[in-house]
Amino acid sequence: MKGNEAIAEAAIRAGADAYFGYPITPQSEILEYLMAEKPHERTGMVVLQAESEIAAINMVYGGAACGRKVITSSSSPGISLKQEGLSYIAGSELPCVVVNVVRGGPGLGTIQPAQSDYFQAVKGGGHGDYRLIVLAPQSVQEMADFVDLGFELAFRYRNPVMILTDGALGQMMEKVWLQEQKPRMTIFPDWATTGKTPDRERNVITSLDLDSAEQEKFNLKLQNKYRKLEAEEVRFEHTDTEDAEYLLVAYGTSARICQKSVRLARDKGIKAGLLRPVTLFPFPKKPLKELAAKVKGILAVEMSTGQMVEDVRLAVEGKVQVEHYGRMGGIIPTPEEIVDAIGKNFLK
Amino acid sequence: MAENTGIKDVVRDENLVYKKTSVLTDKVMHYCPGCGHGTAHRLIAEVIEEMEIQSGTIGVTPVGCAVLMYNYLDIDMQEAAHGRAPAVATAIKRLMPDKYVFTYQGDGDLAAIGTAETIHACNRGENIAIFFINNGIYGMTGGQMAPTTLLGMKSSTSPYGRDVHMMGNPLKMTELVAQLPGTWYVTRQAVHTPASVRKAKKAIRQAFENQKLKKGLSLVEIVSNCNSGWKMSPVDSNKWMAENMFPFYPPGDIKLEGKLVGKE
Numbered sequence: 001m002k003g004n005e006a007i008a009e010a011a012i013r014a015g016a017d018a019y020f021g022y023p024i025t026p027q028s029e030i031l032e033y034l035m036a037e038k039p040h041e042r043t044g045m046v047v048l049q050a051e052s053e054i055a056a057i058n059m060v061y062g063g064a065a066c067g068r069k070v071i072t073s074s075s076s077p078g079i080s081l082k083q084e085g086l087s088y089i090a091g092s093e094l095p096c097v098v099v100n101v102v103r104g105g106p107g108l109g110t111i112q113p114a115q116s117d118y119f120q121a122v123k124g125g126g127h128g129d130y131r132l133i134v135l136a137p138q139s140v141q142e143m144a145d146f147v148d149l150g151f152e153l154a155f156r157y158r159n160p161v162m163i164l165t166d167g168a169l170g171q172m173m174e175k176v177w178l179q180e181q182k183p184r185m186t187i188f189p190d191w192a193t194t195g196k197t198p199d200r201e202r203n204v205i206t207s208l209d210l211d212s213a214e215q216e217k218f219n220l221k222l223q224n225k226y227r228k229l230e231a232e233e234v235r236f237e238h239t240d241t242e243d244a245e246y247l248l249v250a251y252g253t254s255a256r257i258c259q260k261s262v263r264l265a266r267d268k269g270i271k272a273g274l275l276r277p278v279t280l281f282p283f284p285k286k287p288l289k290e291l292a293a294k295v296k297g298i299l300a301v302e303m304s305t306g307q308m309v310e311d312v313r314l315a316v317e318g319k320v321q322v323e324h325y326g327r328m329g330g331i332i333p334t335p336e337e338i339v340d341a342i343g344k345n346f347l348k
Numbered sequence: 349m350a351e352n353t354g355i356k357d358v359v360r361d362e363n364l365v366y367k368k369t370s371v372l373t374d375k376v377m378h379y380c381p382g383c384g385h386g387t388a389h390r391l392i393a394e395v396i397e398e399m400e401i402q403s404g405t406i407g408v409t410p411v412g413c414a415v416l417m418y419n420y421l422d423i424d425m426q427e428a429a430h431g432r433a434p435a436v437a438t439a440i441k442r443l444m445p446d447k448y449v450f451t452y453q454g455d456g457d458l459a460a461i462g463t464a465e466t467i468h469a470c471n472r473g474e475n476i477a478i479f480f481i482n483n484g485i486y487g488m489t490g491g492q493m494a495p496t497t498l499l500g501m502k503s504s505t506s507p508y509g510r511d512v513h514m515m516g517n518p519l520k521m522t523e524l525v526a527q528l529p530g531t532w533y534v535t536r537q538a539v540h541t542p543a544s545v546r547k548a549k550k551a552i553r554q555a556f557e558n559q560k561l562k563k564g565l566s567l568v569e570i571v572s573n574c575n576s577g578w579k580m581s582p583v584d585s586n587k588w589m590a591e592n593m594f595p596f597y598p599p600g601d602i603k604l605e606g607k608l609v610g611k612e
């Protein structure tokens with residue numbers, strides 16, 4: 001099935017309570033699939049086409065605040081509209097899953113795939129000091145798997161999770177193994193607004209605190225959560241790094257292509273390896289730093305003008321030369337181009 | 349004969365004809381003395397107590413003077429982003445259809461930044477209640493022009509009075525949403541006199557009761573004063589409201605049981 005459809009089906013099977021969304025290419029299949037599939041009859045899941053991405057993300061807020069598993073999806077321009085809501089969700093410590101099937105920008109840009117929303121995804125995106133947990137799938141299988149994983153992390157940390165993918169993975173068709181149907185939750189977190197019963201204080205979901213000392217305390221609490229995420233939830237994969245002299249760093253679609261580039265490079269006698277961040281926040285700083293001590297050069301490959309490369313540079317702390325190779329505007333680099341880029345940057 | 353001058357001797361159960369509803373907390377309200385928000389809060393709290401739906405009610409507060417409403421009502425509440433309360437309430441109601449769900453919104457929240465969310469929640473016929481406090485001004489941010497500011501009315505961003513050519517017309521959002529098939533009950537009330545308070549309370553109760561019918565959205569507009577923003581005494585502001593706001597925003601029912609009043 002298509003990556004977008006895999007996300008939709010995975011949401012039903014993860015026991016999601018609701019999906020709220022607004023059409024935009026290249027991810028409209030998610031809403032279309034859900035509408036056609038009638039999850040209301042299958043699990044009781046609510047699916048609603050909202051009047052805008054702004055409304056959709058605020059519906060996510062309302063549902064998440066009731067302790068429910070809520071998911072939304074969009075693509076870049078729509079994700080920009082969701083940023084205010086995401087900031088409120090992060091500031092109210094609500095769990096949810098947000099899928100960004102990235103297309104090229106800025107502005108209306110193109111409907112073709114890109115990875116140019118990295119900064120927005122991993123640095124917060126909306127106003128205030130907050131982070132999303134960002135998962136970057138590289139296959140249709142992971143598109144499906146990360147929905148359930150996303151909900152698990154979102155509820156464990158009371159934090160919004162973003163699945164940062166792109167139009168190529170959204171439209172790509174691959175075989176996918178889907179998990180069995182999980183039942184929807186029947187017991188909700190104790191902070192949820194499910195109606196104040198006489199045995200407890202009222203629950204209030206808000207991000208407002210006008211007392212500066214309290215607001216600072218809350219910010220520190222959030223930062224502690226992010227440090228905990230960095231300590232415990234970093235996920236990454238590496239291939240051919242044991243003897244690698246040149247390290248490619250790439251996520252999602254780019255990582256998929258880089259796997260091929262590693263093979264091509266090795267055929268040519270260039271000892272290449274690949275580190276693929278699976279979580280973009282928390283970013284795999286430590287493994288990168290360790291590898292930086294062993295390799296002669298690092299090439300960050302992204303379908304952007306160079307966003308993740310900044311985090312790579314921060315992670316390696318100047319220990320090794322870090323360069324960037326990227327294509328933009330909806331162009332996906334070929335494996336050969338990337339091998340050439342290794343040559344141009346490091347093997348003059 | 350016993351001394352009978354102490355307040356404790358007078359406040360006895362058998363003498364009580366009225367007391368503060370248990371759904372209001374003891375927190376001192378931050379509203380300016382004379383403001384209609386406090387009265388509107390009390391009426392909602394009283395209705396919740398009388399209907400015995402404290403555990404069955406979820407409220408959504410706006411961004412505006414009423415942002416801290418969750419400090420005053422002893423029920424589960426969510427604080428929405430500016431203008432987004434109807435979207436937030438939509439999700440709550442869809443996920444918990446047996447709960448009573450309401451939003452409480454000012455005119456800037458409901459009729460400017462949140463126009464789309466308001467119209468679409470109304471048009472979808474969400475089974476929620478919207479309480480709309482129309483004071484013709486942005487109270488919280490210091491008295492700027494609102495979508496409902498009357499022509500000629502002064503505010504900090506219309507210091508010479510609202511000029512129709514430059515600033516457009518005041519928006520009758522309540523009449524507008526009454527046209528939509530998704531609204532079941534649309535009414536305009538006020539809380540400036542004992543008689544109007546009684547009527548407004550009935551309307552609020554109706555808006556809660558309607559949720560059992562699942563026939564659509566109920567919207568209760570409450571035309572209110574903003575004595576600070578209008579730079580008047582509370583008494584003068586209520587007088588000004590009746591003389592100037594009511595001709596443009598006439599109190600009364602606009603839609604009953606899904607039918608526009610005065611139309612077949």
Ligand SMILES: Cc1ncc(C[n+]2csc(CCOP(=O)(O)OP(=O)(O)O)c2C)c(N)n1
Pocket residue numbers: 411412413414430453454455456457458481483485486487488489494
């Ligand atoms: C996105 C956003 N824009 C602007 C504001 C600033 N703001 C806070 S309250 C408000 C207007 C409130 O007026 P109204 O809705 O009429 O309610 P009132 O305070 O009069 O009760 C504005 C513009 C904000 N908090 N968020």
